[in-house]
Amino acid sequence: MNISDKLKSNPAALWSAVVLIACALVALPFVLAMAGTTWVRVTNLAILFTLLALGLNIVVGFAGLLDLGYIAFYGVGAYTYALLASPQFNLHLPFWIILPIGALTACVFGVLLGAPTLKLRGDYLAIVTLGFGEIVRIFFNNLSQPVNITNGPQGISRIDPISIGNFSFNGSEVILGINFSGPVKYYYLLLLVLIAVIVINLRLEDSRIGRAWQAIREDEIAAAAMGINTTRIKLLAFAMGASFGGVAGGMFAAMQGFISPDSFVLVESVMVLSMVVLGGMGNIWGVIVGALLLSFVPELLRHTVDPLQRSLFGRLIVEPEVVRMLLFGLALMLMMLFRPAGLWPSKVRRRELAEK
Amino acid sequence: MSALLEATNINKRFGGIEALSAVSMRIERAEIYGLIGPNGAGKTTFFNVLTGVYRADGGAFTFDGTALNVKAPHEVAAAGIARTFQNIRLFANMSALENVMVGRHVRTHAGIFGAILRGAGTRAEERAIHERARVLLDYVGLAARGNALAHSLPYGDQRRLEIARALATAPKLLALDEPAAGMNATETATLRTLLERIRDDGTTILLIEHDMKLVMGLCDRIAVLDYGRKIAEGAPAAVRNDAAVIEAYLGGELA
Numbered sequence A: 001m002n003i004s005d006k007l008k009s010n011p012a013a014l015w016s017a018v019v020l021i022a023c024a025l026v027a028l029p030f031v032l033a034m035a036g037t038t039w040v041r042v043t044n045l046a047i048l049f050t051l052l053a054l055g056l057n058i059v060v061g062f063a064g065l066l067d068l069g070y071i072a073f074y075g076v077g078a079y080t081y082a083l084l085a086s087p088q089f090n091l092h093l094p095f096w097i098i099l100p101i102g103a104l105t106a107c108v109f110g111v112l113l114g115a116p117t118l119k120l121r122g123d124y125l126a127i128v129t130l131g132f133g134e135i136v137r138i139f140f141n142n143l144s145q146p147v148n149i150t151n152g153p154q155g156i157s158r159i160d161p162i163s164i165g166n167f168s169f170n171g172s173e174v175i176l177g178i179n180f181s182g183p184v185k186y187y188y189l190l191l192l193v194l195i196a197v198i199v200i201n202l203r204l205e206d207s208r209i210g211r212a213w214q215a216i217r218e219d220e221i222a223a224a225a226m227g228i229n230t231t232r233i234k235l236l237a238f239a240m241g242a243s244f245g246g247v248a249g250g251m252f253a254a255m256q257g258f259i260s261p262d263s264f265v266l267v268e269s270v271m272v273l274s275m276v277v278l279g280g281m282g283n284i285w286g287v288i289v290g291a292l293l294l295s296f297v298p299e300l301l302r303h304t305v306d307p308l309q310r311s312l313f314g315r316l317i318v319e320p321e322v323v324r325m326l327l328f329g330l331a332l333m334l335m336m337l338f339r340p341a342g343l344w345p346s347k348v349r350r351r352e353l354a355e356k
Numbered sequence B: 001m002s003a004l005l006e007a008t009n010i011n012k013r014f015g016g017i018e019a020l021s022a023v024s025m026r027i028e029r030a031e032i033y034g035l036i037g038p039n040g041a042g043k044t045t046f047f048n049v050l051t052g053v054y055r056a057d058g059g060a061f062t063f064d065g066t067a068l069n070v071k072a073p074h075e076v077a078a079a080g081i082a083r084t085f086q087n088i089r090l091f092a093n094m095s096a097l098e099n100v101m102v103g104r105h106v107r108t109h110a111g112i113f114g115a116i117l118r119g120a121g122t123r124a125e126e127r128a129i130h131e132r133a134r135v136l137l138d139y140v141g142l143a144a145r146g147n148a149l150a151h152s153l154p155y156g157d158q159r160r161l162e163i164a165r166a167l168a169t170a171p172k173l174l175a176l177d178e179p180a181a182g183m184n185a186t187e188t189a190t191l192r193t194l195l196e197r198i199r200d201d202g203t204t205i206l207l208i209e210h211d212m213k214l215v216m217g218l219c220d221r222i223a224v225l226d227y228g229r230k231i232a233e234g235a236p237a238a239v240r241n242d243a244a245v246i247e248a249y250l251g252g253e254l255a
């Protein structure tokens, strides 16, 4: 990390860099909007998935517990929001009440998953968490009978947008002569949440609890001998990771206005885990890079593969979705071969894998 | 004052193997108490039972005047017993300093909200953890290696880092499982000075060690295990000349 060291020793350069990045982030949605509002939406989803990847990084990267059902917490957060702010039960609570409730509910689910799996490691833990993710999704699918709670596979629609007083994040608005579309407004909100989550993650990593997580990842027996209550600290990792997932899920529900069990399938868990692994497990900045890459590249493909084939061959030969999965698989394989520690690994993983 | 640790009739079986049978010992405050015996005698098992890794099949420990009732290994550190491991168990991919900082866990309090909010209290505690860890690294002679990843350290340094990490829990009893294993003569001499200093600073040491020269020169008293039984106990000179001990070692290391 030579660059960051250099920046640290030169506060003027550091601050100019911060201001520059901040300006770029503020201007970004308007630049994207020129290419189409879709791209702002894509960016918003990318930020949501970055939130998810950062949450999963606590469990997988810091504490070393493999979780293949993480998307369940995203789902729990989303459904909590949807049920408390939609015509489904005719409840319309404000977001600043629901988001914490969603985080808390997801947190409870995190503990529910964590408690029975405390003694499991590696493959076994992966299988149980995978099953957990599926169970939660199947509940979403089937809790429409005998009492209709989740509305089954049809999902829940007309979910309230996030609003503060009269200001709603849905719909366009002209402020100071500039037109802010709904997605642009959500972009700024998500950006704020993302910054908060990054700060929280950085602080957690460099704290008494964060060190305890890493100690457990490194050697559970030694950690216990140092007085770390491994049960409690592992549950804490599950709970924290799940809470982040819950918040992201709530924002997803509000932003989309519609959710169904289809958004919380196993592939999504795998995708979030891939983001963590691709970027560099345990390194917050690496995880962010991984999440952004895996969010944007498929969208770029979607918008290029189809027109490209039509202009070259006059018709569509290979579906964009197929190309996407093909390249995804190829990328993962190349990565395992050439950068097994991730694109931007933590110092830890890099050395660990270099030894082997 | 009562003894620091009193073990009474400790039993531990592994299937057919009687790893410990009716082992009793009294460890006085501020002494270095040696625990020796041939390979497989049950020394490490005694540590594991004492520190809650295994549950004893029978017997009881009294520590610092009260019964030691541990339900989980982490409670032992809180009670004031810290240990090192025969097969070094450092947090390999954390820095030397971070390893020692983890040792402060049991004596500090910041929780998840403290970590997120980073109020004045948490920051003060973090500073104190940092400071203490630096002092301890210096104490064991690793002041210059704080930023090195634990697994990148030479073997002897790793052993000393384990001691620093254990000391960070502010133990009353420091249990060391073969700390000199794999050390050369110079490193062993440094280790000896370190252990004497730890004792003189008031921490009692329970020492498993195969290096007889070190054990005989360092320990105030020694117990000898053989096939899970205590066959001798006493001052080094007495133990060295004990017929049963010589028999157990077949004249090997003691000769």
Ligand SMILES: Nc1ncnc2c1ncn2[C@@H]1O[C@H](COP(=O)(O)OP(=O)(O)OP(=O)(O)O)[C@@H](O)[C@H]1O
Pocket: B014, B017, B019, B037, B038, B039, B040, B041, B042, B043, B044, B045, B046, B086
């Ligand atoms: N977890 C276990 N399961 C089964 N048997 C065990 C276990 N741990 C130790 N033993 C057995 O208990 C006996 C005592 O082992 P222990 O490791 O305590 O010996 P030791 O005195 O530390 O020997 P060394 O000097 O070689 O370290 C040995 O016969 C060993 O095989």
Ligand SMILES: [Mg+2]
Pocket: B043, B044, B045, B086
């Ligand atoms: Mg042993």
